[in-house]
Amino acid sequence: MPINAERSRKKLTSLKVNGRVYEKALSPISTLLEILREDLGLTGTKHGCELGECGACAVLLNDVPVLSCLTLAVECEGKEITTIEGLADGNRLHPLQTAFAELGAAQCGYCTSGILCVAKSLLDKAAQEKKSNPGRELSRAEIKEALSGNICRCTGYLKIIEAIELTAERLNLFHRCEPVREDR
Amino acid sequence: MIRLPEFSYYSPKTLRETLKILASERGKARAVAGGTDLFPNMKRRVQTPAVLVSLNQVKELHRNISRRRSAGIVIPSGSTLSEVSRNQLIQQFYPSLSKTASSIATPLIQNMGTIGGNLCLDTRCTYYNQSPEWRESVGYCMKAPEGKPDIPCRVAPGSPQCVAVNSSDTAPLFCALQGEFTLVSSDGERKIKACDFYRNDGELYLNLKPDEILSEMILPLPENLKVCYLKLRRRGSFDFPVLGVAAALKIANQKVEEARIFLNAVSSAPIEAAESEKILIGSSLEDGKLKKETIAKSARQAVKYSAPYDNTDFYAFWRKEMTEVFVKRALESLNEPEILKEL
Numbered sequence: 224m225p226i227n228a229e230r231s232r233k234k235l236t237s238l239k240v241n242g243r244v245y246e247k248a249l250s251p252i253s254t255l256l257e258i259l260r261e262d263l264g265l266t267g268t269k270h271g272c273e274l275g276e277c278g279a280c281a282v283l284l285n286d287v288p289v290l291s292c293l294t295l296a297v298e299c300e301g302k303e304i305t306t307i308e309g310l311a312d313g314n315r316l317h318p319l320q321t322a323f324a325e326l327g328a329a330q331c332g333y334c335t336s337g338i339l340c341v342a343k344s345l346l347d348k349a350a351q352e353k354k355s356n357p358g359r360e361l362s363r364a365e366i367k368e369a370l371s372g373n374i375c376r377c378t379g380y381l382k383i384i385e386a387i388e389l390t391a392e393r394l395n396l397f398h399r400c401e402p403v404r405e406d407r
Numbered sequence: 408m409i410r411l412p413e414f415s416y417y418s419p420k421t422l423r424e425t426l427k428i429l430a431s432e433r434g435k436a437r438a439v440a441g442g443t444d445l446f447p448n449m450k451r452r453v454q455t456p457a458v459l460v461s462l463n464q465v466k467e468l469h470r471n472i473s474r475r476r477s478a479g480i481v482i483p484s485g486s487t488l489s490e491v492s493r494n495q496l497i498q499q500f501y502p503s504l505s506k507t508a509s510s511i512a513t514p515l516i517q518n519m520g521t522i523g524g525n526l527c528l529d530t531r532c533t534y535y536n537q538s539p540e541w542r543e544s545v546g547y548c549m550k551a552p553e554g555k556p557d558i559p560c561r562v563a564p565g566s567p568q569c570v571a572v573n574s575s576d577t578a579p580l581f582c583a584l585q586g587e588f589t590l591v592s593s594d595g596e597r598k599i600k601a602c603d604f605y606r607n608d609g610e611l612y613l614n615l616k617p618d619e620i621l622s623e624m625i626l627p628l629p630e631n632l633k634v635c636y637l638k639l640r641r642r643g644s645f646d647f648p649v650l651g652v653a654a655a656l657k658i659a660n661q662k663v664e665e666a667r668i669f670l671n672a673v674s675s676a677p678i679e680a681a682e683s684e685k686i687l688i689g690s691s692l693e694d695g696k697l698k699k700e701t702i703a704k705s706a707r708q709a710v711k712y713s714a715p716y717d718n719t720d721f722y723a724f725w726r727k728e729m730t731e732v733f734v735k736r737a738l739e740s741l742n743e744p745e746i747l748k749e750l
């Protein structure tokens with residue numbers, strides 16, 4: 224096959240998003256964010272800076288959080304893509320979503336879907352590690368580090384961190400020193 | 408939505424195929440791995456390569472980080488920054504590299520960006536990393552898109568060359584660790600020392616031919632080496648460094664046998680602070696620690712190698728002043744036995 228045969232034509236690609244397979248003819252220049260929002264109608268993933276500087280577009284690729292604005296959609300073939308729409312199980316919210324709602328951890332909500340994806344990956348990884356290391360617990364420092372690529376321009380970071388801690392506590396992954404303050 | 412410009416796309420599976428494409432496209436093709444540096448630049452039309460060759464499927468670039476008996480630790484360039492920072496061999500032999508990789512940009516970017524990409528990071532400048540509208544309004548700059556020659560540097564109009572900044576965190580560290588890079592093209596393979604890989608020229612900042620790619624990095628096994636990398640940036644995450652200091656000391660018989668100090672983000676390439684090193688070499692330790700006066704003297708000498716311009720965050724004169732402070736802090740941290748000590 225001559226090398227040029229592979230040039231920038233659209234390529235039929237199957238994307239597996241939240242367990243469902245979509246067949247799409249994709250141009251190589253399309254980012255995963257564009258395809259999710261514009262072609263698949265999954266607008267829960269937000270577009271912020273689109274330059275990799277805000278984390279609003281974070282999704283999970285094989286359970287690893289990545290920026291969908293800087294990922295070419297054609298490169299996602301054969302990988303499991305999880306977006307915010309894939310967190311809840313039907314009408315049952317993901318424990319993170321419940322905690323975010325209970326503690327009011329979403330203000331304008333724009334950064335929330337990216338943060339929930341990152342937090343889910345953190346909790347899943349910690350739960351996995353707990354199997355071989357029963358003493359494994361998350362710390363606030365670890366949560367902050369994991370979230371350090373997600374900007375909340377409402378600056379509501381404390382509630383976000385507390386909601387993740389609450390979820391981790393319910394999953395037996397976090398030990399709280401002080402109770403959550405009622406007034407927050 | 409900001410879209411990527413049009414490009415032709417290849418996703419080869421083997422290194423041979425990759426090199427064949429790069430050779431046949433004669434300089435029009437850009438290799439891309441994580442894309443965390445190139446794609447934002449392309450979205451801003453700062454770079455508009457006609458052809459992109461994705462390295463993400465190339466199996467030779469995604470082997471495991473391994474120990475090669477005689478040579479040392481071999482890191483394939485396609486390892487992501489997360490993989491490097493979490494790798495057991497790296498944590499065991501080069502904790503400073505693990506720590507540095509985990510401090511680059513954000514965790515999301517570390518999951519995507521590769522170590523090879525960070526080492527080849529495009530130089531940055533406030534007149535370059537802007538939207539097309541912004542750049543057009545000031546009439547572009549020396550690091551202009553193709554076909555716009557003879558534009559002066561906007562930062563230093565008298566400068567014969569571009570002064571965009573090398574903002575890689577791992578580059579100075581690999582220089583200080585005496586790493587060696589393997590560059591491959593369809594003509595074959597060549598090895599280059601990390602410190603010779605970089606050119607102090609914002610436009611042609613790498614000794615890398617258009618049809619060549621960085622395939623792996625080799626770090627010699629450390630012997631009585633203490634290493635540290637410190638950086639200055641506005642926020643503790645996201646930001647590129649505006650000053651980076653990598654320091655490595657080889658200690659033998661209570662004396663400094665070898666010293667290497669590299670500064671970055673204050674020029675277009677990692678710069679070796681030779682005078683600072685000279686002061687350290689041969690100096691004797693007190694209780695296993697560098698003497699305060701030696702540190703102070705060495706740090707003072709580093710300032711003359713620091714040549715920042717006002718083309719990134721913070722004032723240039725302050726970054727120059729901070730060079731002394733950061734070299735001092737780096738050397739002081741080497742006195743702490745528990746942190747950052749390599750085997």
